[in-house]
Amino acid sequence: MENLRLLFESPVLSVQLLLDGVLIGAIFALSAYGMALVWGVMGLINVAQGELVMLGGYAAFYLYQAGIHPLFAVPAAAVALFVFGWILYRTVVFRVVEKDLFISILATFGLSILLQQLANTLFGADVRTADAGFGTLFLFGGAVTVAEIKLVSFAVALVTGALLIQFLKRSRMGQAIRATAQNARAARVMGVDTQRVYAWTFGLNAAICGASGALVAMTWVIHPYLGLPYTVRSFMIVIIAGLGNVAAVLAVALGLGAAENFAGFVFGAEYQAAFIFGLLVVILVWRRFWLARERRYLQ
């Protein structure tokens, strides 16, 4: 493993990989948080999560084409996706929310395929990017380079997450959402309109995915098929970090970003996707054996 040896020989390389990975990890944290929100409040695992990110990216791209600076595209994409998510909930998702979990997974999977193919047909399969025109930073005497855009998007991701958390804490809708997450029936009895809460939750999730998609468009590239890896990343982060803990979601997301980057270097870029999906399986199986450990001595 040539590349592995390189890592040990050159610690600067590790720092570079770590830094890049952590910076992009913040973007993963956003969509993971959204998934945790929807899962916790509505009991729905949104397999179309990555497609919402993808659409956010395209929204930012087309805004950029229209002359709007990518940084302003972030809130714009968030708003656009909020509306889209809200409409999506009111037309399709509401029908599968209180049903069998498999049906809801299959429905959102169908939705993800539909959105993917729509994007492919409407936008074309080429990769796109929205150049924010930022430069590069040189650290440690030029040994480590950081694209300024990555630092900026890291900061924006953190700010967006913090905004969402404040919204959930302070606003009335936010409180209604949290109440519903705890006990939907009780909330309904207290006069909370559950369907409205769910629509808002789904919309907020879409918004946060939209924001993260805009950041992806600036930092990297977007294309119609980037969705599924994002969905899987979000899912992995949520099952490790749990549904309630924001700090844990962030920490795990940053860790995943770093791990992915290292894996991409060691195994080769063409295996990076294999790494993500393989890691998912490993985590699920490991988690299952870990949970069974509390009965371990019952061999």
Added chain:
Amino acid sequence: MSAMLEVDRVRKAFGGLLANKDVSLRVPAGGIFGLIGPNGSGKTTLFNSIVGHHPIDAGSIRFEGREISRLRVPQIARLGLLRTFQQTRIYGGMTCVENMAISVPTSELGWRSMWQRTPEADLRKASDLLEFVGLFPKRHLRAGDLSFGQQKLLELAMALMSAPRMLLLDEPTAGINPTLINGLLERLRKINRQFGITLLVIEHNMRVIMELAEYVYCLAHGELLAEGKPEQIQQDPRVLEAYLGAR
């Protein structure tokens, strides 16, 4: 009288909550014993511990002299100790007959038999037991389409199909129409007398326990509060206080 089930100073905590604290009880072979206590006293937790649903923190549980506290649920079931569930669990997508057919003692379900159809003898036994609980006419309906009370009866019949030596019944009369309770009690007594199955019954319905059980254990706050014959328990001031106090 040899003890069929011996629970010895069992302790079980969930996180910070101590659900069972040094609980001990004995059920002799062939008896019908009751387990009562207000909500949250740890009765179902004790059942779960006995059948191996979770490991216990301390103590020992012996079934027919054999230590079972380290065994898993399927293993304990195969030894002849079964339980029914408070929320009644049956196989909703299958017909009643199929529910019964799959409940034969697992010792009869060898590898080779899996590829064969259910034998006539089993089907006949299933029909008889369904008749016993009064579900014979409904035997080809899907179990999920039955009423709650009927499902409870089906669950009971399935447990019997498995020819257990001891049954732990978790609130067998809960949710049953009061006019039907007498019939159920009759059946439970028959199960005990005719089929020779030892019963340990969790119940909230005092009348049921008084009529059914020959000896009663009362739990409160995770501990054994009192034990004795039903008439004694009924008048025990600690028991009355536990129930009244819990309200």
Added chain:
Amino acid sequence: MKPLALRRAALAAVVALALAAPYLLPNWRTQMALLFIMIVFALTWDLLGGQMGYNSFGNVLFFGVGMYVCAIVQRDGHLGYFAGLLLGSGAGALVAVALAALLGSGILGLRGHYFAIGTLGLGVAAGELASGWDFVGAGGGMVPPLYPGALGSRETFFYYLCLALPAITLPFLRWLYKGRFGLVLNAIRDDEDKAEAMGLRTTRYKTSAWCISAFFLGLSGGAVGNLLGFIDPREVAFPVDTFGVWMVLMAILGGKGTLWGPVIGAVIFHVTKELAWTYLLGWQRVSLGLLIVVIVVFFPVGILGWARERWPERFGHAVEASPGEASR
């Protein structure tokens, strides 16, 4: 005519038609061959999903493994065409079964949505790994050997080869479901904890079902790889977001948990898909995605499920008044 005789006559007619079809509809031979594969997809998915309750999105793993193993045997085995194909398919099926047995203990311990997403991960990971592995041609895929027969006979040969697959899968599953194995699977689906609480050794049955699925999928992989003539790791061998999802849909459309439901679903879906490809070119994948959503949201019980609710007596769910009446 008595119902049994009627059924036998219908069966004989279907068999006769199936055997004669390449000569009746020569332009549709490949399409019909693919239909047979779709039936196998739907049936094997339903074994795990509809009968046992383990909804897998990664069945294509075994399909692709079978396909690649067959192609490797054909490439490196230095056998004649037909011997290579036969041995390769067999080897593919066996390797798929071995893989299922190996993965079973880990993956089948996952419940519900974790199993669904975990198998999804497996299927995609397999495709990604194959795309990077040079031994199997990496992203360029593999090309099985050319069919040696006369022009025009290739399609007929593959028609019959593919016909053989549901011809063995369907009766096998019918026999399987009639026995107690079918009952155990259904019990696992309806309440796995209850089944364990009653003493059933659920792990061995789950693994067996997984291996049976893998076997038929592996066989199909070998056939399809040769039928299509080109093995692409993501689009053909491990097509998670096309065939991987469609097999779920077919079983659901026809009615999951029944024997004929998946077959009906496969036929309807395949015909619809071919129509979409012909008449909605450019939008065919979008329309299929839409179809998935529509069916799952509005019609999750499927055709046979709907029929069973409408006419329960036809399915044997009737109340019988007196004991002693004949049971099924």
